[in-house]
Amino acid sequence: MKPSIYIAASGALANQFRMEILANNLSNLDTVGFKKDQAILRGITPFNLLSENLYIAPRFQSQSPFIVYAPTLVVLDGTTSDFSPGQLKATNNSLDLALDGSGFFSVETPEGIRYTRKGNFTLNQKGEIVTEEGFPLLGEGGKIKVGGGEVAINSKGEVIINGSPVDRIKVVDFPRPYRLKKQGNSLFVLLNSKIKEKPAEGVEVKQGYLETSNVDPVDTLVRMIEVLRTYESFQKLIQATDESMAKAINEVGKTR
DSSP: OOHHHHHHHHHHHHHHHHHHHHHHHHHTTTSTTOOOEEEEEEEEOTTTOOEEEOEEEEOTTSSOEEEEOOSSEEEEEEEEEOOOOOOEEEOOOTTBEEEESSOEEEEEETTEEEEEOOOBOEEOTTSBEEOTTSOBBEETTEEOBOTTSOEEEOTTOEEEETTEEEEEBOEEEOOSSOOEEEOSTTEEEESOTTSOOEEOOSOEEEETEEEOOOOOHHHHHHHHHHHHHHHHHHHHHHHHHHHHHHHHHHHTTOOO
């Protein structure tokens, strides 16, 4: 079996995974606080199974990368989230909150504290501010209970009920690059327990706003077209290699 067919197959499979990631990004175009994913690719040398990083370089002035396959095989080594901010959209809902700057809301889940930029909060039956999934938003004093009063939240995150402050929303940040992993519903979990959260600096809480997804639909569609063309190129290479092997088997050495 020619090595080129393995190279082509690994490249086709890697681009199939890239397409799935791009398609998932596009499907979350309207998801509040969604952060798009990017593929992490690495090369594998089949003889000694030593892995090497792929060189990923910008294509001219665009953000679309091209991939130089330095090792023999290329595989998907996971994904990473792009934490660039989305645009802020006014909703005039008092429980819709957005962060203008770096940082995350802290919410309490059955699995522990999780972090999010998704700010479309609501009230539960206890009068606590919670996520759509029912996870309590945390303040400096714990769960934020507002009852049925008029809620006002200033840029510092102070929660004011009927003119009286009751708590301050806990907005935290982490050293870059973020060691956070997606856990669904726009929630993130901290991967390294040695990294400690810290109060976010230079961030404003915007009441009556939501942060939209940071997915650029035009850029994503362009990337999908590029990935499709790359996949088709590998597919043609597989077909050409297979045909040359068949020809060699059937014709080479044939007596005339």
